[in-house]
Every structure is written in structure tokens, then in C-alpha cells.
Amino acid sequence: MGRHGGRHRVREQEEPAPSVTSTGTHRAVGRRRGIAAWPIACVVLLGLLVAGWFGWNWADGVLESRAAAQAASCQQGDTTIRVTVDPALDDPVTSAADRWNRAQTVVREHCVHVEVRTAPSADVEAALTGTADPDTIGGYPTAWIPDSPQRIDALARQRPELIGSSGLTIASGPDGDHPFLAVTSENSDETQQHAAQSFQKFLLEPAQQKTFREAGLTPAKG
Secondary structure, X not given: OOOOOOOOOOOOOOOOOOEEEOOEEEOOOOOOOOOOOHHHHHHHHHHHHHHHHHHHHHHHHHHHHHHHHHHOOOOOOEEEEEXXXXXXXXXXXXXXXXXXXXXXXXXXXXXXEEEEEEOOHHHHHHHHHOOOOHHHHOOOOOEEEOOOHHHHHHHHHHOHHHEEXXXXXXXXXXXXXXXXXXXXXXXXXXXXXXXXXXXXXXHOOHHHHHHHHHOOOEEOOO
16 A cells, blocks of 8 residues: 555645626626617618508509509590591401400590491592582591592692691502591591591501401501
């Protein structure tokens, strides 16, 4: 056996040195640091701004939808435009007018109905220039599609006050082009004049141009 008889001194564990602060001596205790408030405030503010932006756009979309619905409700009532055409154009223009009327097309808050009448171009020219009674062609038309541009040229020389928007060829036949003329007269108001121009554009759309091709005419747009 050794001198110490197997006995060992147990070293006492040294206690950690106390921390010293301005208020005295105390043991260090775990301290939690507080979270700054300004990042949270920024996130909340950003959320409010985003919500406000979406809310504004939603309200704006609702107003636009309401405006569109009101515009489509024919608030100003119904109106009719009379389109007189050369006999060669009767079938395709009548088919186009049927599609227009079924769609209940609105122009300036009016539901516009298109009525197609057929008359020889020479008779319409005579009625419009004053050498024949307009009643022979059913009265003054809102628009006229004759058999050639020369008809409109003759009308422009004799009755220039009747010339509204014109010049666009709707289709072509064996004898030449068929231009569209909006007739300006005391029998048609401003809404009807705008409706005539809208119908002219409608006739130039692909679906209507296909109808002219099927009738044996050459479409204005190939």
C-alpha cells in the first residue's frame, strides 16, 4: 500500500469568479435581449399599403364593369339605320345585318337595328340628286352601297351636302368596286351617322368579308 493509504484528496471545484457590474457583485444570469419594434412596424405598414393597392384596383375594376354594363343596356333606347344597296350586294349585306342585329350592337348607348333595302344604283342616284322622288327608293337612306364609285362622285358634284364618310370599298364585282357612303341628311341624326360608320367597319371584318366571297364578289381585304 502506498504512503497515502489509497486516499486521495478531493480537489474542491473552483467556483467561477463573480462578475462585477456597476451595481455590485452578482452571478451572471442569462439575459434576453428585447426585439426592436421598428421592423414589425415596417412589415405592418407594408401589408397595409399592399392591401390598399389591391382594394383600390378591385374597386376600380368594379366601377369599370358597371360602366360597361350600363353602356350595353341601351340607356338611350333604340334607333334604326337604313342601308340601301345595289341588288348585287343584297344577300351578303343582309346576312351581315342579321348578325349585327342578333348581337344587339350598341352605338352611343343606343341599340342599333340595321334595315337593308335593295334598289338599282341608278334609281338611288336619281333620288339623291333630286331628279326623282326619294319615296321611290323608300326615302333617304342612312347609308348607300352603289355599284361603282362613279355614283358617289356624281352625287358629290351635285349634292355635296349629302356626302358623309365615304371612300372605303366593301367588295368588288365584275363591274368594279362597291364603296360605302354614309348619307348626311336631315333624316339621320348624329347617332345614326356614327352607327353607319360602325356598320361600315363591321362589313370589313373577316366574317362578313367571307360572306361577300361566298356571294361571288371579291372581298375588300383579299
